Amino acid sequence: MxxxxxxxxxxxxxxxxxxxxxxxxxxxxxxxxxxxxxxxxENAQQADAASKLIVHTRISRNAEPQLDALVESWMTPVDQxxxxxxxxxxxxxxxxxxxxxxxQVERRLDLSLDDLKSGFTNVSAIATMTCAGNRxxxxxxxxPIKGVQWREGAIGNARWGGVRLSEVLKKxxxxxxxxxxxxxxxxxxxxxxxxIPFGSSIPIEKALADSKEMPGALLxxxxxxxxxxxxxxxxxxxxxPGYIGARSVKWLGRIVVSDRxxxxxxxxxxxxxxxxxxxxxxxxxxxxxxYPLNSVICTPATGGKLKAGKATVTGYALPPGQAETTxxxxxxxxxxxxxxxxxxxxSAARQFCWQLWKAEVPVTPQTTDLMxxxxxxxxxxxxxxxxxNLKGYMFNAPHRVKVDVGG
Amino acid sequence: MxxxxxxxxxxxxxxxxxxxxxxxxxxxxxxxxxxxxxxxxENAQQADAASKLIVHTRISRNAEPQLDALVESWMTPVDQxxxxxxxxxxxxxxxxxxxxxxxQVERRLDLSLDDLKSGFTNVSAIATMTCAGNRxxxxxxxxPIKGVQWREGAIGNARWGGVRLSEVLKKxxxxxxxxxxxxxxxxxxxxxxxxIPFGSSIPIEKALADSKEMPGALLxxxxxxxxxxxxxxxxxxxxxPGYIGARSVKWLGRIVVSDRxxxxxxxxxxxxxxxxxxxxxxxxxxxxxxYPLNSVICTPATGGKLKAGKATVTGYALPPGQAETTxxxxxxxxxxxxxxxxxxxxSAARQFCWQLWKAEVPVTPQTTDLMxxxxxxxxxxxxxxxxxNLKGYMFNAPHRVKVDVGG
Numbered sequence: 129m130x131x132x133x134x135x136x137x138x139x140x141x142x143x144x145x146x147x148x149x150x151x152x153x154x155x156x157x158x159x160x161x162x163x164x165x166x167x168x169x170e171n172a173q174q175a176d177a178a179s180k181l182i183v184h185t186r187i188s189r190n191a192e193p194q195l196d197a198l199v200e201s202w203m204t205p206v207d208q209x210x211x212x213x214x215x216x217x218x219x220x221x222x223x224x225x226x227x228x229x230x231x232q233v234e235r236r237l238d239l240s241l242d243d244l245k246s247g248f249t250n251v252s253a254i255a256t257m258t259c260a261g262n263r264x265x266x267x268x269x270x271x272p273i274k275g276v277q278w279r280e281g282a283i284g285n286a287r288w289g290g291v292r293l294s295e296v297l298k299k300x301x302x303x304x305x306x307x308x309x310x311x312x313x314x315x316x317x318x319x320x321x322x323x324i325p326f327g328s329s330i331p332i333e334k335a336l337a338d339s340k341e342m343p344g345a346l347l348x349x350x351x352x353x354x355x356x357x358x359x360x361x362x363x364x365x366x367x368x369p370g371y372i373g374a375r376s377v378k379w380l381g382r383i384v385v386s387d388r389x390x391x392x393x394x395x396x397x398x399x400x401x402x403x404x405x406x407x408x409x410x411x412x413x414x415x416x417x418x419y420p421l422n423s424v425i426c427t428p429a430t431g432g433k434l435k436a437g438k439a440t441v442t443g444y445a446l447p448p449g450q451a452e453t454t455x456x457x458x459x460x461x462x463x464x465x466x467x468x469x470x471x472x473x474x475s476a477a478r479q480f481c482w483q484l485w486k487a488e489v490p491v492t493p494q495t496t497d498l499m500x501x502x503x504x505x506x507x508x509x510x511x512x513x514x515x516x517n518l519k520g521y522m523f524n525a526p527h528r529v530k531v532d533v534g535g
Numbered sequence: 536m537x538x539x540x541x542x543x544x545x546x547x548x549x550x551x552x553x554x555x556x557x558x559x560x561x562x563x564x565x566x567x568x569x570x571x572x573x574x575x576x577e578n579a580q581q582a583d584a585a586s587k588l589i590v591h592t593r594i595s596r597n598a599e600p601q602l603d604a605l606v607e608s609w610m611t612p613v614d615q616x617x618x619x620x621x622x623x624x625x626x627x628x629x630x631x632x633x634x635x636x637x638x639q640v641e642r643r644l645d646l647s648l649d650d651l652k653s654g655f656t657n658v659s660a661i662a663t664m665t666c667a668g669n670r671x672x673x674x675x676x677x678x679p680i681k682g683v684q685w686r687e688g689a690i691g692n693a694r695w696g697g698v699r700l701s702e703v704l705k706k707x708x709x710x711x712x713x714x715x716x717x718x719x720x721x722x723x724x725x726x727x728x729x730x731i732p733f734g735s736s737i738p739i740e741k742a743l744a745d746s747k748e749m750p751g752a753l754l755x756x757x758x759x760x761x762x763x764x765x766x767x768x769x770x771x772x773x774x775x776p777g778y779i780g781a782r783s784v785k786w787l788g789r790i791v792v793s794d795r796x797x798x799x800x801x802x803x804x805x806x807x808x809x810x811x812x813x814x815x816x817x818x819x820x821x822x823x824x825x826y827p828l829n830s831v832i833c834t835p836a837t838g839g840k841l842k843a844g845k846a847t848v849t850g851y852a853l854p855p856g857q858a859e860t861t862x863x864x865x866x867x868x869x870x871x872x873x874x875x876x877x878x879x880x881x882s883a884a885r886q887f888c889w890q891l892w893k894a895e896v897p898v899t900p901q902t903t904d905l906m907x908x909x910x911x912x913x914x915x916x917x918x919x920x921x922x923x924n925l926k927g928y929m930f931n932a933p934h935r936v937k938v939d940v941g942g
Contacts, residue, residue, distance in 0.1 A: 307818070331818030388795050403857075403913075411714070411738030414821015450810075506810075512919065 179207055184276045189213045189359055192281035195426035199442050199484055202475040203254070204284035206352055206360070212259050212282065214326045214394075215315040217358045218379050225363055227347070231310070231385035234301025241363055244347065247299070248291035252350070253342050255369035256446060256482045257376060258283035258419050260399055263527075264520035273520035280424040280527065283446065285482050288367045289350030292343040293383075294336045302332070302385060309335045310390035311366050314381040319393060325382075327392025328375040329415065330368055337451065342369055342480065347380065369480035370449030371417050372521075374399050389415060401517045418449030421510055422524040423458055423485075423502035434533045439491045441471070443527075445502040446482045453479060454505045460487040461499040465512075465526065468501070477505075491533045501526040586614055591683045596620045596766055599688035602833035606849055606891050609882040610661070611691035613759055616767070619666050619689065621733045621801075622722040624765045625786050632770055634754070638717070638792035641708025648770055651754065654706070655698035659757070660749050662776035663853060663889045664783060665690040665826050667806055670934075671927035680927035687831040687934065690853065692889050695774045696757030699750040700790075701743050709739070709792060716742045717797035718773050721788040726800060732789075734799025735782040736822065737775055744858065749776055749886065754787065776887035777856030779826050779928075781806050796822060808924045825856030828917055829931040830865055830892075830909035841940045846898045848878070850934075852909040853889045860886060861912045867894040868906040872919075872933065875908065884912075898940045908933040 181191035192210040200208075222241060229237035239247070259282035267273055297309070308329050316323035330345065337344035346367045349356060356362040361378025368375045374394060389395050400413035423445040428434060445455045454477040459468030471487035489498070503509045514525045588598035599617040607615075629648060636644035646654070666689035674680050704716070715736050723730035737752060744751035753774045756763060763769035768785025775782045781801060796802050807820035830852040835841060852862045861884040866875030878894035896905070910916045921932045 331815060333813070333815035333818050337815060406740070408738060408740035408744060411740050412821075412824045414819075417819045508922070515915070 181208070181211070182279070182281070184278070187216050189217065190276045192279060193284075195279075195281055195424070195429065195443075198281055198284070199426040199444055202285060202482075202484055203352065204286055206286070206354065206357060209257075209284040209286065209351075209360070210259065210282045211359045212261075212276075212373055213315070213359070213378070215317040215323075218314045218316065220314055220363060220379060222363050227364060227380065228382045229296060229300045229385070230382070232303040232306045232387060233297075233385050234303065237296070237300050239296070241349065244291055244296075244349070244364070248295045250289070251292055251343060251346070252287050252289035253346060253369065254285065254287045254478065255342070255367060255480045256283065256285045257367070257373045258422075258446065260372035260374055260416055260419070260521040261519070262422075263424075263523035266523050266525070267514075267516055267520035270516050273518070275520065280426075282373075283444065283482065286351050287353065288346050288348040289353065290346045290348035290364075290367075292338060293345040293347055293366070294338050294343065296347060296383070297335060297385070300385070305387045306385045307332050307387045308389045310382075310384040310386055310392065310395075311375075311377040311380055312382040312384070312392070313361075313377045314379040317393075324393060326377060327390050327394055328366070328368075328377045329390035329392070329395045330371065330375055330417070334368065334371070334417070339451070342451075345369070370419065370451070372399065372419050372449075375417065398519065399521065400519075401515075401521060403516070403518060405518045416521060419446065420522050420524045421448040421502060421504050421508055422446040423500045423510065424527045425460070425498055425500050425529045428498070428529065428531055430529050432529070432531050434491050434495075434531050436492050436533055436535060437490070438488050439498075439531075439533075441487045441489055441498055441500075442485065443500055444482045444484055445473075445500075447479065447504050448508070449480060450506070451479055452505075455483045456503045456505045456507070458483075458485045458487075458500060458502045460489050461501070462489050462491055462495045462497075464497070465499055465501070471500075491531070493533050493535050495531060495533045498529045498531055499526050588615070588618070589686070589688070591685070594623050596624065597683045599685060600691075602686075602688055602831070602836065602850075605688055605691070606833040606851055609692060609889075609891055610759065611693055613693070613761065613764060613767070616664075616691040616693065616758075617666065617689045618766045619668075619683075619780055620722070620766070620785070622724040622730075625721045625723065627721055627770060627786060629770050634771060634787065635789045636703060636707045636792070637789070639710040639713045639794065640704075640792050641710065644703070644707050646703070648756065651698055651703075651756070651771070655702045657696070658699055658750060658753070659694050659696035660753060660776065661692065661694045661885065662749070662774060662887045663690065663692045664774070664780045665829075665853065667779035667781055667823055667826070667928040668926070669829075670831075670930035673930050673932070674921075674923055674927035677923050680925070682927065687833075689780075690851065690889065693758050694760065695753050695755040696760065697753045697755035697771075697774075699745060700752040700754055700773070701745050701750065703754060703790070704742060704792065707792070712794045713792045714739050714794045715796045717789075717791040717793055717799065717802075718782075718784040718787055719789040719791070719799070720768075720784045721786040724800075731800060733784060734797050734801055735773070735775075735784045736797035736799070736802045737778065737782055737824070741775065741778070741824070746858070749858075752776070777826065777858070778824050779806065779856075782824065805926065806928065807926075808922075808928060810923070810925055812925045823928060826853065827929050827931045828855040828909060828911050828915055829853040830907045830917065831934045832867075832905055832907050832936045835905075835936065835938055837936050839936070839938050841898050841902075841938050843899050843940055843942060844897070845895050846905075846938075846940075848894045848896055848905055848907075849892065850907055851889045851891055852880075852907075854886065854911050855915070856887060857913070858886055859912075862890045863910045863912045863914070865890075865892045865894075865907060865909045867896050868908070869896050869898055869902045869904075871904070872906055872908070878907075898938070900940050900942050902938060902940045905936045905938055906933050 184190040262282035312325040402409040426443040458471040471485040591597040669689035719732040809816040865878040878892040
């Protein structure tokens with residue numbers, strides 16, 4: 129699916145639409161609108177034509193891969209990696225770019241890309257990134273939810289290269305009052321008639337939680353050994369292994385060391401589990417940090433036709449974003465969860481990384497759907513049901529795929 | 536059960552024990568220790584002798600009623616009301632007592648009990664109080680948890696009399712920066728070699744959430760039309776309808792208006808859902824505020840002998856601490872949840888208040904246990920299972936009672 133389909137057009141981000149109407153051409157296409165800006169959208173179209181992603185929104189770029197392509201390899205190629213943006217990609221000049229480090233520090237830093245590369249240890253780590261809204265469409269099936277209607281592809285596994293956040297913080301010198309680290313992007317998100325940067329925040333304990341093979345957080349310039357693309361936050365992106373993608377700020381421009389979580393909208397209000405969205409509920413809820421234990425069937429696709437006999441089922445399983453936790457087992461059921469066939473885990477077990485799996489299960493013309501469920505190394509299993517929430521986050525009930533088995 | 540039983544002695548609070556050893560008599564009693572201080576404990580013994588409660592710890596006073604007594608009336612008599620304390624009852628002189636209101640306010644207040652009574656509207660409201668640790672013993676059955684081993688009786692429903700928190704805050708004048716209200720008790724809880732007050736914090740939206748019949752929060756001097764007793768926080772207790780009991784600070788001495796939640800240990804660290812108790816986990820977790828949907832079978836008791844035929848089952852059901860939410864239905868099962876008999880709700884349905892219920896169910900010699908499950912007016916049902924957590928909070932899976940049915 130190379131172009132925006134009618135469902136994706138329907139989901140076209142209203143905010144981007146309004147933003148794009150100044151200096152854009154509007155083309156009526158069937159019963160929906162197609163908007164392209166002059167320069168930006170031409171670039172975007174070019175990029176999309178080359179990509180294999182399902183595009184949800186085009187100006188604020190949001191897209192995800194087809195599931196069969198997603199599980200072709202444990203390491204996700206950049207052109208198969210989901211893209212999540214809250215604003216159009218900002219234009220950033222690499223030469224004049226500076227990362228600011230301010231707040232509760234002994235000395236403020238103002239770092240060029242060269243300063244980052246030459247002044248700190250260059251490291252890399254493999255970690256899975258996933259959106260808190262992955263599988264949102266399954267929440268929406270219960271009761272419609274606004275926002276990008278993510279299927280099960282808002283996830284990917286990559287090698288992230290850059291420098292340890294902890295090393296930069298140590299250079300700045302943390303004061304005793306330092307408890308949380310804020311991150312602001314250089315993007316401009318429409319908000320209440322103005323714009324704000326997309327922002328995140330992590331506890332200081334996470335920022336400093338370096339282990340031998342896994343930094344607590346990384347300031348990255350590279351993804352899978354190549355420079356970051358604009359869609360993935362070039363020239364500098366924060367990557368927080370184990371946390372929802374929203375904490376890994378793209379186009380990172382500023383780090384603030386503070387005694388409390390960031391007041392940015394995406395920490396203080398969005399990315400929380402609420403039901404009604406009253407001010408009281410937002411105030412009561414804590415920010416989401418870790419992503420949950422999850423698993424998905426990637427092949428066959430929903431509606432797939434199978435032959436009676438043995439069917440091959442593949443997919444991914446994600447351990448929760450808790451240190452030193454991996455997948456213990458994955459089960460596939462052909463009878464609605466009454467019995468489970470244990471899947472083979474076909475990739476390495478590593479903390480903060482997904483695992484791919486494959487199962488051979490018996491199917492008959494009476495088989496109507498396939499179901500998957502994962503258990504982690506701490507003994508936790510995905511919940512049978514997940515409470516609906518207003519923003520459609522953290523869906524991790526067992527995934528079901530309807531199939532059609534011929535005689 | 537009028538006296539501390541061996542289980543309660545075993546659970547005896549180590550902190551209180553250490554605190555009590557200066558100037559106390561230690562009496563060996565069987566294989567456990569019984570500690571009584573000179574004056575304080577004599578008073579406590581006197582009070583306990585008159586009470587009908589199961590005493591868990593005696594110096595820091597923690598006790599809960601027998602379940603059959605608990606559901607004798609919708610309004611819980613004070614002598615049947617659970618007691619939760621983190622330190623010995625402080626001695627407070629009513630005449631010199633002052634409530635301080637400080638922080639992000641236009642003017643600091645220093646209010647005597649007479650100032651509170653004469654300067655503000657006197658109001659009262661009925662609300663259910665319950666400890667976040669109610670049913671902790673069911674978490675402990677999965678994996679032992681420290682702390683008071685609450686059964687199902689850490690809950691009660693009372694009329695609370697005093698003045699609206701909002702009215703006092705308005706008199707002080709809230710600055711724009713006011714976002715959270717902190718509350719400090721006059722008790723002295725042992726903490727890291729010193730003492731701290733027990734503290735809580737609520738969002739400003741809750742503090743100001745007055746409706747016609749229900750204040751967002753109350754500064755109370757009375758419980759069931761009588762002056763508060765020392766065990767329940769005399770002379771002044773905060774009561775926050777819908778929130779876990781820990782937010783309703785007893786022996787209230789100070790209110791601080793702030794732009795963030797309180798740094799007090801019982802907000803910043805305790806009363807969160809964590810699994811391991813790492814510093815990172817405490818930092819990631821938000822404070823608990825609302826109590827969850829719950830229900831309990833109060834009669835027959837566990838191990839109760841029944842005659843085959845129709846059995847009468849009674850208990851309580853608690854709607855979650857969300858405004859305008861009540862119990863929609865309660866079901867009792869005699870076959871492990873395969874089928875449910877709808878119970879009669881025998882008391883009024885009101886937000887932030889429990890409801891009592893009664894069911895007649897068929898039992899046979901094959902019936903081994905009874906089970907209850909409640910659904911609220913928003914369509915939520917108690918979860919089938921609850922994740923174990925380090926502090927044993929918020930247990931609300933369906934309650935089961937083993938029974939022995941004769942032929």
